[in-house]
Amino acid sequence: MDVLIVGAGPTGLTLGIDLARRGVDALVVERAEGLFPGSRGKGIQPRTQEVFDDLGVLDAIRAAGGPYPVSVIWKDGERVGERPMFEPLTADEGAPYTEPLMIAQWRTQEVLYARLVELGGTVEFGREVTGLEQDAEGVSARFADGTAVRARYVVAADGGRSTVRRAVGVGMTGEAVDPSPFLVADVRVTGLDREHWHVFPGADGTGVMLCPLAGTDDFQLAGKLPEGTELDLSLDGIRKLVAAYTHLDAEDVTELRWASDFRPRTGLAERFRAGRVFLAGDAAHVHSPAGGQGLNTSVQDAYNLGWKLGAVLRDGAPEALLDTYEEERRPNAAAMLGLSTGVHRGEVQRGKATAQLGLGYPGSSLTEDHRTDPTGPCAGDRAPDGTVAGTRLFDAFRGPHWTLLGATAPVAGLPGVVALPAAPESYGPGVFLVRPDGYVGWAGDSADGLGAYLARVGIR
Incomplete structure (x- = not known):
């Protein structure tokens, strides 16, 4: 087995979907006898809607949920005011989804589970991991029933009290956000x-x-x-x-x-990787529920890790690519912890700050921008939507491939790359290579030097 995913919450199911569509042999295990039954994480932020669009579940998510209602404030049985829960954001071509969706977490997980099964993935319920050992070749996980499985990598998506995190000795630091029950x-x-x-x-x-x-x-x-x-x-x-x-x-x-x-409390794991074990979702970071950042940040973890595991396991990318998961996701998780705490304490307004459209990886070792006078999105930024010769970019991005905008010759015949002859005007002049998770990885005034970057991420 390539990957064992421990936990069938939104994190584990999202990762399972991404690996299944990449042909990676992965198994999701869940200690409970079924999917989580509650509504807890009910907000799907705009950036997560873009992820779900790519994974082929957005229509089902929309059908199962709806918009957030305006809040009405009551006092002594009388209505004394109304207010929107989120400051409005204007949709445009680059950001077609700007309003959060409300959908009970149990319904989100039902949609994700159905998609995973559709792609041939598997979840084994009633399978509690009790310990694991790893070596240079893989990880052996033990279960409460006395059985064990062997995988090349393990992903801990088993929540804030993660058994896997404790088993690999990774600590978590944080603070109480509010002493009230x-x-x-x-x-x-x-x-x-x-x-x-x-x-x-x-x-x-x-x-x-x-x-x-x-x-x-x-x-x-x-x-x-x-x-x-x-x-x-x-x-x-x-x-x-x-x-x-x-x-x-x-x-x-x-x-x-x-x-x-x-x-309410915060928690951030000291590391997001320990050898062949990766931490994702609540196993890596715990948030106040205010602002709807926990589930969404967890989905982003899975989306970041999925393409990297696929590249290493299926496309021959160097194993060092997996180091960039912690490099990119831990700072983002730390920022989201601060944001959710600010929302909880009334210091930050829900809306632009909580939509997650501005998150990116500008300081990542995977980010290269060689333009002399960049305008529009920079390398490391989320790649906006747009239209090129009648093709919508989000349609072109959909799938497990990279997308090159503004050139074709450097990627002609290379597997896993789709090329469009230009970028939208909103991007400004240049050539842009968009990662499988929808972020600009490389940008240049021309395609010179792109080949070295492609080789570095395993595209040959």
């Missing part, structure tokens, strides 16, 4: 419209919110309670909480479908 639950409620996100502020910054989950009959209940509160996650406990903070009666909560409690 929080809860999140999926409930059925009567007496509230489904056109608004209902906010019920309490004293001293406490309160609850009831958000209709697009594409379902449920509401997501989120609550911040006073320090020292003992949370009761039973139906009776949830009913008492709703009755205490809202104008609803306890019986208006007709069903409790899932509930969890937490205290």
